[in-house]
Every structure is written in structure tokens, then in C-alpha cells.
Amino acid sequence: MHLALYVIKRLLLAVPTFFFIIILIFVMIRVAPGDPAVFLAGSRGEVDLELVEKIRAKYGFDRPIYEQLVIYFGNIFSGDFGDSFIENRPALIVVMERLPATLVLILPTLIVSIVFGIAIGIYVGRGYFSKKGQIILGVSHLLFSTPLIVLGPILMLIFGIYLRIFPTSGMTTMYTGGTTLVYILNVLYHTFLPLLTISLGFYIPQLIQISAATIAEVERQDFVVTYRAIGLDERRLFNRHVFKNSLFPIVTLAGVWISYAVTGAVFTETIFGWPGIGRLMYESILTRDYNVLTLIFILTAINVEVVMIIIDVLYAIIDPRVRY
């Protein structure tokens, strides 16, 4: 079947998927108990329920779901994702404002994780059944099974509180401005602990596991044994044949990570007070800021879907059997 046809089919399939996802997200969020009115009313709302009712009526929280849904859909097509009730600004601006912060954290994290994870994984993979390899795998399993909400505070305690060499939270402490270079350095200084947490606790162990297993498996394939037998030197063997064949699962994994990396760092961002989208999601849940929450979920869904499409198409290009 023709590649182009496959791609078009794939894209068309995405459209109804999106519709369904948006409806699902919208309804789920609003059907859950509680609404922003109580939070908006604040401490006065504690003894003044009329105020809470007024706020509810003003924003239309008490109108039936389908009505709200129709209005929301109508607005989306003109690019209006509603206003954040809490901040009284367009939800799109609220979310986009926080996006750079998350990217500043996630991109270096991914780069560092991929570099170190694959490097260590290769090292382990080549000596998979050696003691060293097994120990490293054991430690990486331990790190992966430790939840981020435990690992984060542990690292914070060691480096931030006892040793006091890294800040415990926040993205920057340059309160009164300064040169751009100093600002960048300051931000990097603040990324260290959250980066370490996510890398050690999530990405690196998985990369080690996968790359080690894949490399160990490829090394045992017939063609590798053959190449070795005819005397091809190890380095060339590795770089040209083993490594490239092992990349496939790693690339898939990394691709998926990039797609939900944006909201995947909720725990870390909250613990380390990082002003990114993950933390925004957490705050929006607490305050029932529907529009912002819906927008974040939609963005994530779009992200994931786009990456899935790319991966599907890549597979189809590489392996003709896949095109259905």
C-alpha cells in the first residue's frame, strides 16, 4: 500500500480521535465534585454562601454540561480556550507563560538522561552477566522504584539543606535583575536538583535497562557472531552494526517521553517549586480552574497524538510490512 495513502489515512484518523478526547476531558473535569466558586470566594466564602452562589452563577458553573460543552467547542474554533477563573486572564496565555519554564527543565533533563543512560546502558549491555553489570542494574532498579516524591525530597535534604550547595526550590533567585548571562547561570544552578531527580528516578534507569537488554540481545545475534568470527574489529562492529540496530527501541521510548514530558514532571515541579506546566496542572486541580486544566490536557493529548503519528509513519517507512 502506498506510503502517502497511509499517511493521509493516519491523519484523518486523528481528527475524530481529537474530538473524542476533547469531549472526554471536558466532561470528566467538570463532572468531578467541587468547583472554582468555593476557592474564588476565599475566606469570606466560609461564612457567606450567597457570595459563592453569586460567583457560581456569574461563571455559569451550574448550567448543564452539554450547554457548557457546546459553548466551549464553539470558542475553540476561534482560538478562545476560555479564561482562567483564578487569574482572570485567557487560559492560553496562562499556560503558554509557563511553557518555557518546563522546557528549560525538561530538555536538559532529557539530553543528560539520554547521554548518560545510553552510555551506562551500553557499558552494562556489553558485560550483561558480569557482576558489575548486575550491580548497576540493581541500583538503577532501586532508583526507578523509588517514587519521585520520595527521591526528590531526599536529594533536596542532602544537597539543599545539609550541604546547602544547591537551592531547594524555585527557578531563579535573581529578584532584582542582572545580566542575562548571570541569569542563565542562575537558572541552570536551580535546575540541578530537579534534573537530578527526574533523571535518576525516571529516565536513566529505563534507558539503562532498555539499552543494556537490547545491546545484549543484538550482540548474540547470528550476524554479529559471524562478523566476529571473520575478524571484524570490535569498535567497527559495534559502531556500525550493533549500536545502530539497538537504537530502535530507544528512539521510540525517547520519542514518547518527549511527547508527555511537558506534563510528566508534575511531582518534581511541585516539590521543587518549579513554575512550569506540571505545577500549573497541580494548582489548577486544587483550585478547579477548569479552563486551564482542560487546555493543559488537550495540549498533552495533541502532543502524544502527534508523536504517535510520527512514530507510526516512521515505522511504515522503515518496515514496509506495517502499512495497512
Next chain:
Amino acid sequence: MNLNRIKIAAIALCVTLPLIMPLFQLTHAQQPRYGGTFVRTEGYKITSLNSLMVPSPGSNARACRAIYDNLVTMNVNFEVLPSLAEEWDISDDGTVYTFKLVKNASWHDGQPFTAKDVKFTYDMIFELDDYYARTLISLVEEVKMIDDYTIEMVLSSPDATFLTNLADLYSNSQIILPEHLWNGTDYETNPHNESPIGTGPFKFSEWVRGSFLTLEANENYWRGKPYLDTYVIREFTDVSTIVAALAAGEVDHDFSAEASVVPPTESTRLANQNDDLELFLWPGTRIYHIQFNMRVAPFNDTRVRQAIAYALDRDRIVDIVTDGSQEASKHMYIEDHWATNPDVVYPDVDLEEAKRLLDEAGYPEGTDGVRMKLQFIGVQSVTSECELIVQDLTKVGIDAELIVNEWSWYVENIIEGVLQDPYAFTFAMRGGSHGPDPGKFEDYLGTGRTSGNMMNYSNADVDNLFAMGKDTADPEVRKDYYYQIQEIIYDDMPRLNWRMGTEYLLYKTEWHGLWFLNSDLGYQDMSKVWSEKGELPATPWIEVYLPYIIAAVVIVVAIAGIYSYTRYRSKGRN
């Protein structure tokens, strides 16, 4: 000089120096130093820098305290202090307030502050009829500008809570806005909602949403330039992040108001473990209390309610959960408040009396020792106490199941729920601010005040007393009314006070001039805060060297005196 004289001179020095040393102390100690950045934690998101229109969450109110001034303010003891209104007159019938404004205040953009700004602000509040700012001063009919520095406010009837409301401790909705920047603009979209211009001690510098708000000192502040250079409010989402920042010494002050974000045991632990952190406990106005649903059994019977009061070992439980830093409520109203009746106190724990009352009310012990099965609705911030309460109740045969959910659930299912279904709850823990003016207590006891009075308590005498208390401004007369109210509710026992929602204010010891340590300062007034690590102001050399000069003079005189005395003595012998 011979040896003798030298010895004598030395002795003279030793005698005089200790008398002079205190002079050195006097000039150098406790003199405010300039400079420094003060970082405060903020546990709630700041959503707007205009607390007149958006006072909630409390973070907005707190941020605006540094940028804007009100007509009056309030100190840590809930006394009204002058602010932009330096003095005021109240007419005999209590309906006309004449405020004389300060003449040297100016806005951050340089324009002078005048009565025009006050008149405009209150016209704006009247316009925004629906907003909280208006409901807070609902009895005000008219605001007149008498001259450039005099404002007159006319009320429809006397209101003893009026000045307290103008200070607006928690919502800060009565800030004065600059007329020249707000008049004729669309209030919602005015850029000064996000880059405010006020008369306060600190000017807006930068706001990075979700991270921090930077304010810099207002050199032309009408009360005098603040000692600080910069005041930063750092936003946090998570309690553990705040605790970590405090433990690592990254912030200077933790003030999580209105139900502290950091639990009491954590604050006490931090203060104990860190030498450079101090703790100040401010009782505030929040009272945690248990409300009994008087609509249905068993709490429709006074004896059952009283039995609970006898059954709970409140002192023991509060001691456990606050690590000994707090005590359970003894009185019917805010502890140490002028309106609290000192003679009306809750009884001590007495399990026998509790059991007797329950028997009398018709709830005898069953064969399994259980008299009744109930549900106790708790509040998230005091979950551990609620668990201990439930435990205590088993001792008198009450099997209570604890149900704790978040506040929005509570509002929907308990506060609003009981209006639909009288069985929605039997008894529940509740928090809430009860002051600073005792008139606010009516929110919790008044007939028909269903938001604060979930108990369905209705006592015409109490309602009358509250009405009378509001009508007069004479504190002695008011006190008498509130004392009576407390006697009545002791007999009726519609609710049981648990403990004050005390604020745990942590601060680094290097800081002086904090508002809660000085009753001359208004609420959250940061203008007099200074750090021991700052720089002394440039003092004239005479002030700095005076003690040295005095010391030198005294020593010279002493030596000369002794010298001549010895010479006189030796001469005399000749």
C-alpha cells in the same frame, strides 16, 4: 613618672572604664541598619495586585498591604491605628465620620495624595456594587470631600464595626487607589491591576507569576523611607517546599495566614532545630470549633451536647497535636480578647458526668458498651486532632466514624447539604475567623446565618444582643452585651470551641522591626523592618566618636586628678 603613679593611673582606668563602656553599647546596639532583601513565603497563588476588586485568595490582600495604604490600619492587638487618615472625629449619634488625611503622602509616580483620591476610591466601590469592598461598608451612604485633606463619611445608622472594617484585616479591600490613574478607565483591564501604583512603603518592581513578586523601597514614603532595599514575596505550592526552604535558610519569614500552610508541629520543630529561626505565636481570630446539628437527634438534646464537652480531654489532645505550643480553648470567644467573658469557661474533662448526662438523655450503654453510632465530619487541616477526638469519644460509649474531605466537598455536602437534608451531618469540626470585631461572631450564631451557623441555632435574645452590640460604639456597653451572649451560649451549648487557629510566624533572628513584635505598627507593615547585617546610616562623626571623646576626657581627668592628688599628698608631706 614613678611606678606608684603608674599603678594608680592604671587603677583609675580600671575603675572608670566600666562606667564608660555602656555608652558604647547605647550608640551601636539596636540602631536600625539600612539595606537588605527580605524574602517572605506565600502559600497561596497571587492572582491580582488589586485587592479592592480581587481580595481573594488572601495572598492578594497581603501583597497589596505593602503597596497600598488604607485610611486606617490595625495592630497585632486588634487596635485601630491611623494610616492615611491621621485623625478622625465621630459625631455624637455615630453616623458621621470626619477623617483628616495626612498631607505629605504621595503616589509612587510622584503625584501628591489628596482627598480626591479617597473620594474617587469610594465612588468606585459604590459603583462596584456587587463586590466585597461594598458589602463590607454596607452602611455607608455617602462619602463627601470637604477639602483637599478632609473626608466625611455618612452612615445610615451607627456601626461599631466600621473602623475595623476600614482596616479590613484579612481581605484588604479598602485600599485607596490613585484617582488620576483609575478615573475613566475600564477597571477590569486597567494595567495597574498588574503594575500597581500606591502610597505604600514599597513600589512594584517585578511580578513573575507563580514564582515571586519583587517590591522595592519607596524612598518618598510618607512615614519615612523603609530600611529595606527590596521586599520579595515568594510563591510556594507545597508545604514540604516551604519547610525545605526554611530549613535551608533560603527565606526570611514564613507567614502563612488564615490556617497556616505549615502545620504547627513543623514550625515548632524548625524553630527548635535552627538557631537562626525564631517563632512568634499570634492567636489571630480563627477558632476551630465543633458545631452540633440541633435539628436532629442526638444533638437536639442539650444534655448530649454538654456530655461531649465533658467527654473530650481537650487539653491533652491539643497538647499532643501542637507539641505543647498551644492550649485548648477555655472561653466562648477569642482568648484574651476584650469581648471575651473571662468567667464563662468550659468544664474540665469529666467522663463520669458525660456518661451521666448521656444516660439521663436516654442513651444508655448497650451490651457492647456503645450508646450511639455517629459520623464526625472533620476538617483537613486538623485531621489528626479529629482522629484523637473520635478516640476519646469511645471512652463514653460513642462510636464515631471520622469523615474528612476537602473544603469544597464540605461546603457542598455539609453546609449546603444540611439545608436540603437535615440528617446531612450530626456534628462537625469547623474553622473560621471570628473577629477581630465581636460583631462577626453573629455569622456563627445568628438566626438564619446558614453559612456559618450550620447548627440551626436560633435564640432571639442572642440575636437582640448582637443587634444592640452593633448599634452602639461604647466599648463598655458592647462588652456587656457580648458577655451576656457568652453566658447564654454556655447554657445552650450549640457549639464547642476547640482551639485558636494560631498563626505560627517564623522569622530569622537577624530581622528587627517586624509588625507583630511592635504594637505601634499596623498589620503587616514592613516599613520599619531592618536587618542586623545591614549598614548603619551615615552618622555625623560627632555621634560616632562621642563616646570615645567622653571616655578620653574622663580618663584624662581621672589620671590628672589622681596625679595631682598624689603630688599634693607628697608635697604636703614636705
